[in-house]
Amino acid sequence: MTSRTPTATQPQTGEAGHTGEEAVLDVGPVAHGGHCVARHEGRVVFVRHAIPGEKVRARLTDAGDGAKFWRADVVEVLEASPDRVEHFWRPADSLRAWSHGHPPVGGAEFGHITLARQRSLKADVLAEQLTRLAGFEQVPSVWTGGVEAVGETGDGGTGLGWRTRASFSVTPAGRLGMHAHRSDHIIPVREMPLASEAINALRLWDLDLQGVERVEVAAPANGSRPLVLLAPAPGTKEKRLRAIAADVPAEASVAAFDPLTGQVTQLRGRTWVQESAVGHEYRVTGEGFWQIHRDAPGTLVGAVTEFLEQGDFLHPGAVVADLYAGAGLFTAVLADAVGETGSVLSVEGAPGTSRDARKNLHSAAQVEVAQGRVERVLRQKPRNFDALLLDPPRAGAGKAVVGQLVESQPRAIAYVSCDPASFARDLGYFRRSGWQLTGLRAFDLYPHTHHLETVALLTPGP
Known part of the structure; x- marks a missing residue:
């Protein structure tokens, strides 16, 4: 009806x-x-x-x-x-929002479902993608079929407060807001329950943000100084941005940034944050990529190294590459594992993030940092790789990159993915090239959303 x-x-x-x-x-x-x-x-x-x-x-x-x-x-x-269950966040509750005549904000679309059922649904999605896009007749036996919970000790099992990074839009009236799903409509917000207390404590919704189109916030889980990034609207003058920066609580650094070029301009304090993970310190400038769940770095590094070490693909003297390396989260750990007798090629396409990687890894002589497209760098720097690690953006690696990875003939490939569809598509490319899936784990690093993270181990077929 x-x-x-x-x-x-x-x-x-x-x-x-x-x-x-x-x-x-x-x-x-x-x-x-x-x-x-x-x-x-x-x-x-x-x-x-x-x-x-x-x-x-x-x-x-x-x-x-x-x-x-x-x-x-x-x-x-x-x-x-x-x-x-009752949704934990009113602006994201579809029933409440539409009763007030507007759509809900995006970003918490599973908030009306128990966490256990959320993980069950995510497992169903991954299973469907593996059979439909990767070409498996049934769910592969190397996967348990479940999505593992992460961070329950820290959040008390609520699935809240895990985001160390958050992205906001700005309403026409200059108030902090978020977009509705697939819409230009911006809904004002006065809290973000998925974000850490450090982000919420800044109370950016109290500010007059006229002249700004977008706000990015990073608050490292180690408690170091947060960074607020302001993307100015066309025509906004620096004087206006500095006035806004003056109203941001003093504990945060503030910078302007251009979403198209990635250029960052200091307004107050630092243009970067100091992250800590798996025994290393990382400088991450501006919008540079970092895992958003506070427990994600340790979880993913642990899964990757376990897969590679179990197959003896990662050991002292090994030759490995970290592709889509970002600021070097995985690179630093790989360098520890291969030691001074091994080598790590760290490849990142974004110039600013690659500069961060050089700073973060300058003391590791066994690491070579290369800035450029993955397939181009692999062609220019051929090696007899024991293992390749790739952690591509949501769009995945794609057919051309998969072809280049296969051509490099590594002994194994560890694939970290934040999107089951692009992962399953790429896995299909690997399988058609004679490779096999020999390990797979799935993690709920994004509670109350539909997203999940997977870590896979791929090896050449017999």
Whole structure:
């Protein structure tokens, strides 16, 4: 059944099709991206804020007449799953938000589900991607089939307060906010429960941010000085940015940054943060990449080194490479493992982050830091690798890079991924090149979101 009555926020153009209408849906299986699959009048609907098995009333948020599928948000639960709980954050609660005439903020789309069921759903997504995209007939036996909890000791099992980095938008009125999913609509916020106490304590929502389009915050888990990055709107003068910086609490450094070039300009204090992990210190400048869950660095490093050491691919004298190396999180640990008789090639494409890696690794003579595209550097610096480690961005490595990795003929490859779809796609490329999956673990490093992290070990086939 569909209601033809538009709400106050429904677009009034013919191009919107059925957008803004409501439909009663029987919710089917979870899908990659934070949705569940439902059907309405013969059409697939990807519905957010639902749980498989529920019956819901949903608002169609993207429902053009010519679209292959529609999107929707739950506005009322007619038959609830036993795994449904009250959402911990009002701006992200679809039921509350739409009752006030606007969509919920993104970034906590699983907050209405128990943590145990969240992990079960994430495992279902990974399993589906492995069979559909990687070409397995069934879930590979090297994986337990589960997604492992991380950080429960620190958060008391709530899944809150784990983010050491957070990204915000700014409303037209100059207030801190966040975007709704797939929308230009910005909703003001006055807390971020997934963020650490150090980020929330800055109370950036109390500031007048007019002249700024985006705010990035990094607050290292080691308690060192936070960094607030301001992305200015076109035409904003430095004087205005310095006025905003003066209102940021004194315990934080403040800098301006250009999201397109990555250029960072000091406004107060440092333009970088000092991170600590696995016995090493790391300088990370501006927007430079760092794992956002406070326990992610140790968790991922532990999984990678365990896989490589068990297969004797990582040992004193080994020749290894860290690809998409960032500021050198994995590189430093690999350097420890191979010792002075081994070598580590550390490859990062972003110039600023590569400069951080050089600073962080300057005392490790066995490390060579190379800035550039992974496939180009591997062609220019061929070696007899014992192991390659790659931790690519969400888009994955891609066919060309996988081809170059295979051509390098390492004894093993450790693949760290934050996206099950791109990982499964790349795994399919490896398998078609004769490689096999010999180890796989999945971690819940992003509680209350649909994201998960995987660590895989790949070896050449017999």
